[in-house]
Amino acid sequence: MHRAPRLDISAVLINTAALVLVLSYAVPYIYLLMTALKPAADVQQIPPSFFPAVLSLENFREVLQSSTLPRAFVSSLTVAVLTTALSLLVAVPAAYVATQYRRRITTLFLLFALVTRMVPSVSLGVPLFQLLKSIGLLDTIPGLVLAHTSAAAPLALLLMSAFFEGVPKELEEAARMDGCTRLQAFRKIILPVMTGGIAVTALFTFITSWNEFLYALLLTSEATKTAPIVIAEYNSVYGLAWGAMTAAAVLYSLPVIIVTLALQKQIVGGLTFGAVKG
Amino acid sequence: MKKLLGASALALICIAASAKAETINVLVEGGGEMLQKAVAQKFTAETGIEVKFTVVPYQGVFDKFSAEIASGSSAFDVVTIDVVWNAKFANHVEDLSTLFTDAVRKDLPPVLLADAKVGGKMIGMPTWANAEIVFYRKDLFDKPGEKEAFQAKYGYPLAPPKTWQQWRDMAKFFTRDTDGDGKVDFWGTDTIGTFSEEWMAHVLQAGSPGVILDHDGKVIIDNEAHKKALEFYIAPHCADHSVPENVNEIGWGEAQNLFYQGKTAMMKFWAHAYKMTPADSKVSGKVGVAPMLAGDAGIAAVPGPWYNVVPSTSQHKDAAKKFIAFAIANNALGIEAPLGLAATNSAYSSYASKPGYEHFTPLLETLGAPATQGRPMNEKYQEIVDEAVLPAVQEALTCKADVGEVLKEAKETIEGILN
């Protein structure tokens, strides 16, 4: 964008608007953090206060002393990473051909893939349970990865299809004219241009798995329990340990913040027709 | 001959190996693990059978157990379930009648025994029991200034409430504006609008032969006792305005929080809350407990017990039954856990005089009261509550409905569900 002198005011306006928007969305999260830093007895004060009257780490201490949470973290991380890898592996090639080589079969495939996302997960939970039980994958990492992939891969498929749609056919044609096979064109010319789209897709696939609750509840027992289950346990029939829960949630969000920052680097403008002429 | 010897030796080794390595899997909710951990450790020490707990959030017990039953085989040997699910799972668990010896029977409050019996089978062994009792602010009730003012206004001494009328009077008395800004910020008590169990206790106090259904399964939700109880239940909100207004948002957690934050003078709440009052809360050290209120039929409550059941598809039924028998015999071990609950009279009375366990005496009195009864053991109980009972209570709490009409409508809905 040009920077004519008149636009400086609009730059200020844009910056302010962006800041206001971002901060207003951040406020509830900050409230979460503030709650975690309050002494446990103050977390549901009447009348409520935003900031802690006295800073306290007792919630974090309680959470870190828990024997099940660290292991659950590791479970969650493993499952999320594997789900993301598997989902991308199956979805990216499929999305590519669905858009660049459009046929009836690819359109039908897209619609078919959407089906799992279009049913409330509670309806699919028990059949998935029986399916995984019959192949012996209950309470295993691969089992949960498969379940999560069934939810995340369609999302990845849809997202990547939308991004691939913007890639002009000329790009691939030029590569093939230069002697590449279709596969080589895909890997060496198209994919590098799609890093932004892949990064966004990877991010949301990761988050889909990271926060998933229902399948983790039904399909895991002690061995592979993921963190969302452990966090939910703080809300027991006998009382809600809200301070501990917020502390656990804050800790649980840290890996995702790191992953997000890392992936955000990839989401920059990339595609130019210059690449075709190149 | 050699082959036979070899096979027998192999068999013996296998038996020995499996006997040593026998493990039972117990599915519990968080609080349940706390209460049974000590028992499990002692059990393993004495019998060599390992006990592994699988802990899930409350609804997870129901969801997971249902999924396991539906799939035809269970990974769990013992499941600790909430009494509301007894009827639902009755056909899929073992009959534990043999564990109910005379000694065990004598030691359990009658209501817990009654709730264990579904369709002629004893489907589970009580693990711990809970009931609502009265909590009140000792410091306020003992204050001379308050005592005088109350006596002057109502004509009888201020003491932990025993009857419905006393409850309403004291709630009205304590509702006040403490910081002079013209708005009430301290209430006598709270009214819960998201659950109906507390109303059910009043139904029993009013003398109804059962809650919602009678012993023959007939719908009695519109009888006189239910009506009186509902009128009493909504009175603090609709007539006296002695409770926070947002009753639809008040559930167990909110009620508990209001009391702990020093915003209410009394509450009816589950007994375990006494021991779990945070040490640094505004009311710690100021909490008094008393048995549940009495209506025309005396004290009554609806207990909230949990039962240990053995799924019929368990692979280790004998070990599971051994564990359950051991657990009930050593019921007192659970009391040391933060939740501090038990099921047997002996367990409770052994701790009743210890400091910090003042709530056991009122709890025992409430659990043992003749009018105390469990919720109806009907497979469709959950549906009845969700579709008819709770909406009826919430409609009554709008203060604009005719209580009799509301209950009549509920009756029709329930009859529709049952037929």
Added chain:
Amino acid sequence: MSGEDRFVLCMLAPAALILGLLVAYPVGLLIFDSFFKVDTITPQIREWVGLQNYVDALTSKRVAESALRTVQYSIFALFFEFAFGFCAALLFSALAGGARWHRTIFALPLMVPPIVAGLLWRFLLVGNIGILNYGLARLGLISDPNAIAWLSNEDIVIYSVSFADIWLTTSFVALVSYAGLMNVPKDLLEAARIDGANAFKRFWHVTLPLMRPVIAVIVIVRGVDAAKTFDLIWIQTQGGPRHASEVFSMNIYQRMVRFGDLGEASASGTLFLIVMMLLAAAAYWKIWRPAHA
């Protein structure tokens, strides 16, 4: 089979395999169950009832009401998520320096598990401990913290529970739109600018049409997700007061899990699936307007 066809099939195969295995059985079972009267925990005991479950679901007042509420909820949530998210993406793309920190902080809601987010918003909105009303009262927007009963007023509760959803998913819209915006070829924008188009015209005639697929995907994904919402609302109100915040998926959960009525719940689930597919197809044809190969 041509080389091209073989290529297409090979690229589709892994996805088809995995999804076929994991999707076909559960969804197939769902549709199969919808024709029976069967209890959730005893699936082997079943009785064929044909379309009776569908008739029951379509004539049930509860189901109809929860469907209506789902529509109210979804449209409300989707509208605001889209408005805020798309604006955010535009703002971010106009900022110098890539706005990496803006985008990351804006994504913070995504990193909170729905259970915690639901409770967080419950504690923001509920009376007595809800800090939102105290804030509004301080700002003078309402007279007194008890003026608005977000979660216990039956008329507005269905909208109040969507705040958490909007908060949680606006960043999805923002980040995906942002990636879509970044994918618009700069040459095209340059060419349009040289031709004299101002910023608005460039946006309307160049950017927006190229963003069609991304917008379609956002609408489909978020629209369906909003219609499917369960945990978030359940944590806040359990569907109350008096079912005023009960959405369709909650109705299915109640029927299937708590009442054990697998047949009717499966019929509702299948109906939901059909409606969602139709809406998605409509969004695909109208918004995406796929180019022909």
